[in-house]
Amino acid sequence: MSSPRLQLSRITKVYPGVVANSDVSLTVQPGETHAVLGENGAGKSTLMKIIYGSVKPDAGTVVFNGKPVVIRNPQEARALGISMVFQHFSLFDTITVAENVWLGLSKTLTLAEVTRSIVAKASEYGLGIDPSRPVHTLSVGEMQRVEIIRALLTNPQLLILDEPTSVLTPQAVEKLFVVLKKLASEGCSILYISHKLHEIRELCNACTVLRGGKVTGVCNPGEETNASLSKMMIGAEPALLTRRAPHVGAPVLQVKDLRLSREDQFGVDLEGISLQVNAGEVVGIAGVSGNGQKELLYALSGEDVLASPGAICMEGIDVSGLHPGERRKLGLHFVPEERLGRGAVPTLGLAHNMLLTRHESISNPRFAGGWIRTDRLEAHAAEIIRRFNVKASGPRSAARSLSGGNLQKFIVGREIDAKPKLFIVSQPTWGVDVGAAAQIRGEILALRDAGCAVLVVSEELDELFELSDRLHVIARGRLSPSVPIAQATVARIGEWMSGLWHEEVQAHLASPAAVELTAAVKGQALFSADQPGGQHAQA
Numbered sequence: 317m318s319s320p321r322l323q324l325s326r327i328t329k330v331y332p333g334v335v336a337n338s339d340v341s342l343t344v345q346p347g348e349t350h351a352v353l354g355e356n357g358a359g360k361s362t363l364m365k366i367i368y369g370s371v372k373p374d375a376g377t378v379v380f381n382g383k384p385v386v387i388r389n390p391q392e393a394r395a396l397g398i399s400m401v402f403q404h405f406s407l408f409d410t411i412t413v414a415e416n417v418w419l420g421l422s423k424t425l426t427l428a429e430v431t432r433s434i435v436a437k438a439s440e441y442g443l444g445i446d447p448s449r450p451v452h453t454l455s456v457g458e459m460q461r462v463e464i465i466r467a468l469l470t471n472p473q474l475l476i477l478d479e480p481t482s483v484l485t486p487q488a489v490e491k492l493f494v495v496l497k498k499l500a501s502e503g504c505s506i507l508y509i510s511h512k513l514h515e516i517r518e519l520c521n522a523c524t525v526l527r528g529g530k531v532t533g534v535c536n537p538g539e540e541t542n543a544s545l546s547k548m549m550i551g552a553e554p555a556l557l558t559r560r561a562p563h564v565g566a567p568v569l570q571v572k573d574l575r576l577s578r579e580d581q582f583g584v585d586l587e588g589i590s591l592q593v594n595a596g597e598v599v600g601i602a603g604v605s606g607n608g609q610k611e612l613l614y615a616l617s618g619e620d621v622l623a624s625p626g627a628i629c630m631e632g633i634d635v636s637g638l639h640p641g642e643r644r645k646l647g648l649h650f651v652p653e654e655r656l657g658r659g660a661v662p663t664l665g666l667a668h669n670m671l672l673t674r675h676e677s678i679s680n681p682r683f684a685g686g687w688i689r690t691d692r693l694e695a696h697a698a699e700i701i702r703r704f705n706v707k708a709s710g711p712r713s714a715a716r717s718l719s720g721g722n723l724q725k726f727i728v729g730r731e732i733d734a735k736p737k738l739f740i741v742s743q744p745t746w747g748v749d750v751g752a753a754a755q756i757r758g759e760i761l762a763l764r765d766a767g768c769a770v771l772v773v774s775e776e777l778d779e780l781f782e783l784s785d786r787l788h789v790i791a792r793g794r795l796s797p798s799v800p801i802a803q804a805t806v807a808r809i810g811e812w813m814s815g816l817w818h819e820e821v822q823a824h825l826a827s828p829a830a831v832e833l834t835a836a837v838k839g840q841a842l843f844s845a846d847q848p849g850g851q852h853a854q855a
Contacts, residue, residue, distance in 0.1 A: 457605020
């Protein structure tokens with residue numbers, strides 16, 4: 317038998333106040349797709365960074381292809397044949413896609429050769445991206461495609477994937493799995509981190525489970541169920557979501573014919589976006605990354621105030637020209653998709669990150685108002701840490717010291733705790749373990765049941781089907797009609813992601829039943845107005 321591709325023996329890594337990895341041992345065979353499973357903060361990403369040379373272990377040994385190695389940096393890892401796709405991307409914002417990919421490849425290649433290779437790989441794997449685009453113009457999903465393409469171009473012997481499908485469409489995930497299975501059949505070993513248990517069961521033939529930085533189990537995931545894997549990972553099965561029928565109230569958010577030109581040549585024009593979110597309902601927006609989600613969210617949050625007067629209203633008040641702070645005073649709270657940099661300041665503690673969106677008015681000061689009330693601020697941050705089960709050493713912990721999933725829980729908790737009238741959240745459970753994802757989704761539904769209007773933008777269809785009362789799809793800057801969740805299917809929404817709803821709507825309008833209905837209720841909605849969202853599918 318050939319030597320194992322990778323052997324880790326008693327790997328230990330300790331940070332101040334946190335043991336990230338404790339005596340971790342793991343073996344990966346050639347051609348094996350090996351899952352590393354664990355809840356947020358279990359030490360998965362730290363272990364992968366040790367293998368890739370980004371982090372130095374405090375103890376333990378690494379053997380690669382039968383030879384002990386000390387991997388001091390990612391360049392040495394790539395020279396050995398190890399590539400990694402990070403959950404938090406390692407891209408330079410100010411240079412292009414092609415230049416970023418070029419940095420990780422042999423310097424014997426010209427930039428033109430690298431550009432052609434990117435185009436070929438992107439086409440082959442269905443990961444479309446423009447090599448000439450500056451990275452700062454990309455959405456999170458597009459950045460993830462760049463990382464995947466960059467890793468595949470190195471022809472790795474060991475490919476490490478940290479949450480690679482978190483912002484890919486079901487069709488793109490299927491294509492990626494075909495690629496990964498082909499790579500494994502050719503002898504490439506894959507270390508795969510994901511919180512999507514059905515993916516692990518489909519793709520992986522071995523699994524190591526971490527809890528609290530220690531190995532707590534090894535199994536063949538194909539012989540397990542989602543429930544048994546969850547129990548191994550978090551010690552229990554995640555709580556089931558309790559969905560009640562929505563009690564839809566008055567409109568809270570109304571978007572009417574929103575048209576915005578792209579800010580740069582690589583952006584997306586918004587063309588005639590019309591949308592309504594009522595109190596007591598969750599409206600979901602699905603779509604492939606880079607189809608106008610970023611531009612729409614900027615316009616709704618107030619980061620872009622170029623919308624025409626009257627295009628965006630909250631409870632009848634025109635907010636098109638209001639900045640984020642003014643919209644927050646009206647009850648709008650927003651969770652962006654970028655955790656570090658927009659959702660939180662990396663170097664600030666969690667308590668002081670509360671002040672980004674939770675400073676109260678001077679007339680009714682709670683945390684601030686001339687002076688920061690540090691004791692109140694830290695006590696409230698500690699309560700959010702407790703309520704949302706955030707793994708952190710305390711309210712003074714720097715945001716960048718938390719795992720991605722734990723920081724996400726804190727940011728979502730901070731905004732939900734504000735008791736908003738309108739809650740807009742992008743990618744609510746990206747990179748979050750199954751237990752925490754169930755908790756966040758439960759909190760969102762509780763917010764809806766309390767009468768809040770909720771808008772969820774996500775590239776995770778399972779999540780949208782679980783949360784939404786109505787669904788839209790965004791494609792090339794246009795928004796589809798809404799469809800009640802009972803009438804939505806994965807196949808239908810997947811087709812709409814390609815912008816194909818126009819044909820379906822036209823076919824429906826041309827049907828005898830639709831013609832008869834239109835004649836009977838001329839000028840009214842195609843769907844009954846007492847159905848959630850029915851009033852938006854206009855005849």
